[in-house]
Amino acid sequence: MATLSSLYQDLILDHNRAPQNFRRMENANRRVEGHNPLCGDRLTVWLRMEGDIIRDAAFQGSGCAISKASASMMTSSVKGKTRAEAEALFARFHSLVTGSLEQTQADSLGKLAVFSGLAEFPIRVKCASLSWHALKAALEQPDAVVSTE
C-alpha cells in the first residue's frame, strides 16, 4: 500500500472530489480539447490570455482522479504566469512525474510535488499530463481554437 498511498494522496483525492476551476469559461480566448485515445478520457482547457499573461484558466471533462486533480491544480498554478513561466513549469512537472527531477527542483513545484508518486506508475503519467499538454497546445496556438487530436 505504500506506493499506492503515495499515488492517491489526500490532496489529490480532495481535488478529484472538488476540482478547482472546473467550469466553462465564457470569455476565454483560447480553448483546446485534450483526448487520450487509449483510455477515452477527454477534457477541455480554456485560457484567457492578456498579452503574454494567463489571466484565467479553467477546464471541464471526464477522467480519472489523477487527470482531474492534475487539471485542477494545473489551472490554479498557471494563473498569473507568463507563457514562458507556464511552459517551464510544465517541463519541471513532466520531469517530476517521470521521476527525473532533482529533489531541490521538486521542492520548487510547491503543491504540484504531490504528484511525485506517479514516477512509480509510468502507465498513469499520461493521465497527469493530459491537461498540461492541452495547456501547452493552447499557449502555442495564439488565435485558434484547436484540438490536440
Added chain:
Amino acid sequence: MRREAGRLIGGTATAAVDRSRGKAYPLARVPASPLDIERIREDFPILRHQIRGKPLVYLDNAATSQKPQVVIDAVSRFYSAENANIHRGVHYLSERATVAYDEVREKVAQFLNARSSREIIFTRGTTEGINLVAQSYGRTNLKPGDEIVITAMEHHSNIVPWQLVCEQTGAVLKAAPINDDGELDVTAFEQLLSDRTRLVAVVHLSNALGTINPIKRLVALAHARGIPVLVDGAQAAPHLAVDVQDLDCDFFVFSGHKVLGPTGVGVLYGKEALLERMPPYQGGGDMIETVTLQRSTWAPVPSKFEAGTPMIAQVIGMGAALDYVADLGLESIAAWEHELLSYATERLRGIEGIRLIGTAREKASVLSFVLDGAHPHDIGTILDDEGVAIRVGHHCAQPVMERFGLPATARASFAFYNTFAEIDVLADGITNVKKMFA
C-alpha cells in the same frame, strides 16, 4: 495463500476466507463443479505468481487467457526438437512439422464441428480473419450502395475492416441497435436486412457487455434473404461450445490466445463453397499452384489463404490448447463460468454505488461495471495493488461506451480456473476503492 484459495473450490472446502480480514463467506454458495478447479489451477504456472506481493487474481481473461503448462511445453518442444519449415522440405523435421501443423487443422475442425478441415484457415487472429473476409469476400462482392449490417455492440475489429471495405467499394455500413440491458434489438436488426444487404457481421459474445447473441436466429433471418453471416467468435470460442454446422454461419473467426493458446495465431472458418469462390487475401509462397512471371494459379483451400511461412509453433501450441479444452469439456467449463459470473454479479450488486453495464438475460464470462465517484482507471490501479488484474477503459468498443454514455468501464472477465475466493478479493478491493474515494 493461493493454494488455500484453490482448495475452496469444487465443493470440497468448508469456508471461503477473505485473505485480508479473515472474514468468512457462507461457502454453501460455492456449488460443486465437474471440474477439479484446484488441480486445474496447478496446470497454469502463472497462477502461482505473486503480483506486488499478493497472489495473482487474474480477471482479465477477455483480453487474453493464461496458458497451461502443456501449451508452453508444446511450443518449447517444437523449437527445441522439432523446428523446421512446413510444406517444402523432404527432410525428416520438415515432414514432422508439416504433419503436426496439419493435424491441428483437424483438431480445429473438430473443435468447431466443421464439415472438413479444408474449411479451416489459420490466421494471425480474429482481427486478421475479419480483414481477410472483408478484403477477399467483401471487395469482390460489394458495389456502391450495397450494405453490410453489423450491431452496435461490436469490437472495433468487427467495425473498422468493414468501414475500410465500404470506403473502397462505395458500400454502406449499418448497425443494429442494442437496448439498455445490452441486448441486440432483433426486430430492428431484421428491419435493417434488405435486398441491398450483402453480408451480416455480428459478435457471438460481446467483450464489453458479456451479451450472448442469438446467432442461430440471426443467421436464419439473414439466410432467409440469401445473406451470408460472419460471426466474431473471439469471446465465444473460450466460453461456449461452438458448432458451426448447427449455427449455420458462413464464417466464424476466433483467436488462439483467448483459448489458452499462444498469441499470433487464430482461425477463420468458412463454408468451403464460399472460400472456393473467394480470391486470395495475400500473395506469396505456399498459396500457389503454379507461378510464371506473367501469372499464377492458386492452391486449393485452405492453402490459397495461407501465404508465406505460417506461425507454425503457435499453431502447434494452439493445438495443445484445444486438446486441453477438449479434455475439460466446454460444457463443464461453461457451467463453472456461469456459477462464477452469477456469484460475481451477486457480490457486486451488493456494493452500493455500483452499476453493472450489460445486464442481458443471456450472458457469459464478462462483468462490466462503473462505480459512483471513482473512475475505472482508479479502480484498476487500486485493484492492481491487491494483485487483481482487470481491464479498464473502452474495451476497443467505443460505440458501446457511447451507447451507455460512459467514457469507460471496469471489466472483470472470468475463466474456468477462477474461484469464488478470487471474486471475494475483487469485491473487497472494490469496497476499498469506495472507502478511498468516499
